[in-house]
Amino acid sequence: MKIHPLITTTDALADLCGRLAKSDFVTVDTEFMRENTYWPELCLVQIANTEEAAAVDPLAPGLDMKPLWDLLTDNEEVLKVFHAGGQDVEIVYNFTGRTPHPIFDTQIAMMAISQSEQIGYSNMVESWLGIVVDKGARFTDWSRRPLTERQIEYAIGDVTHLCKIFPKILARLKKTGRGAWLDQEMEKLADPENYRNDPNEAWERIKAPSRNATVLGRLRALAAWREVEAQDKNIPRGRIARDETVADIASHPPKTQADLAKVRGLSAGWKDNEIGRRLMQTLADAQPLTDAEMPPRAPRGAPLGKEGALVADLLKLLLKIRSREIDVAARLLARSDELEMLAAGVRKKLPILEGWRYDVFGHDALDLVEGKMAFAVVDGKLKMTHVDDVVEEAPEQVADDSQGDSVGDTAA
Structure with missing residues (x-):
């Protein structure tokens, strides 16, 4: 070359x-x-x-x-x-x-x-x-x-x-x-x-401090303001203000610019400089989110509950077994949040229930949730098997066990 x-x-x-x-x-x-x-x-x-x-x-x-x-x-x-x-x-x-x-x-x-x-x-x-x-x-x-x-x-x-x-x-x-x-x-x-960087969507990357529309409106405005400031100065957004500082200001907005000196994570100089004035103006102009703009209440699917969490754990175990059997990275087959949504009862718009993922893993995952799959140890390895297969083998095993018990009793 x-x-x-x-x-x-x-x-x-x-x-x-x-x-x-x-x-x-x-x-x-x-x-x-x-x-x-x-x-x-x-x-x-x-x-x-x-x-x-x-x-x-x-x-x-x-x-x-x-x-x-x-x-x-x-x-x-x-x-x-x-x-x-x-x-x-x-x-x-x-x-x-x-x-x-x-x-x-x-x-x-x-x-x-x-x-x-x-x-x-x-x-x-x-x-x-x-x-x-x-x-x-x-x-x-x-x-x-x-x-x-x-x-x-x-x-x-x-x-x-x-x-x-x-x-x-x-x-x-x-x-x-x-x-x-x-x-x-x-x-x-x-x-x-x-790769499109819309400042108005920057707030979605910050852990929301509450579900109050007014607080979230301030969070959206502050995150967009920070993004523009960082872009204009070409410095990392964290150099303007850290995420937790932005979230804290959204939840507990200062009443005056002088109060910025009391905000943890901000320089005391913000109480009377230009960037502090721009921040206060951003707060003054912030509008509450509308009902349509509010984030969904359960972004990761329906609430799991204790039993659902156990089912999700079984699905994750199933995922490990399947990825090992076919030599594929588990992450390519399914994400943890998808498994939790499946365990919570979600059936629509899940990638694991569509296309090749359904054929390779989703079908068995659905069977597990519906009680049609079980785990078994074969030759020292954990494998998944259908309940019907276990039932077919059970009578013969029971007969063998019963016969063994009879011999033992007679000998005694």
Whole structure:
């Protein structure tokens, strides 16, 4: 495989993307910094096919990234392969308003052919290629220039290794017939709605302090205000105010700006500065949520109760058994909240009761809830079995036990 020098000009990038556009697939990775910023700072993009690989420096003066963004978001003929690509996709979306498509994530794919829930890149490389990845450059400052040869070599290795692993994973998926299982998961990963950042929806990520419409209205307004402040200053939202501080202010709003000095988590300077004034104005303008805007009372399904919680535990046990039997990550089959909703009596709009998940796991889960499934120990291993099968075996076992008791009594 040909490894190109670090790409720092638009012409070199356009030439590379022109060649890569003829590939069946490309592997992609990014290096970025976001510890001290709201928006991730893109520092490097690595891309490869089976013949060549390169790292692109988005911080190079005068470099236009458009050829790369067009390849990733507009070319439907080339599959874009990532590993744990959620943050990489987010970066592309932030720059373009679009997401890479079609897309394939090897971390998600590994869940369909093994019990690995979230296998790390280094572990995957060692498992498939027997190569131990040098992690020494992983936590370096990718924004500092010039980049060292070691940094660039480490970064490009992410995509060259992936080029070798992806065909192997694809072949395993075809052999197991589970490729179709992943279609929906990959489409979710590429859905632009997952990366759209609407400040008016930021409050939904904060644990609601109550179900009072007025309090929730203040929470929505404060969370949106914080989001805009953080975006404008390009600093993490927590640097403006932590979640618990926002929730506390929503529940117990200060009467005057001077009272902000008493709020835990805020600087005393807010009592008379501009950001404090903006916060107080946000509170003054906040409107209660309407009935239509109120969150559902039971976002995780109907109340379980003590018996329902026990049923949910049995469903989780069933999930572990099934994932072990077919060598699939449990998380790919079902989430805990889905099992709790099933135990609580919910039957509609549950992914485990639809499509391939129903065939592989949901059918048995439903049988367990309805009393048609049982657990048994076979050859020292816990397995699931249908109640009808147990009933058929029971009479013969009872006869054997009875006969044994007779002999014992006679001997006595």
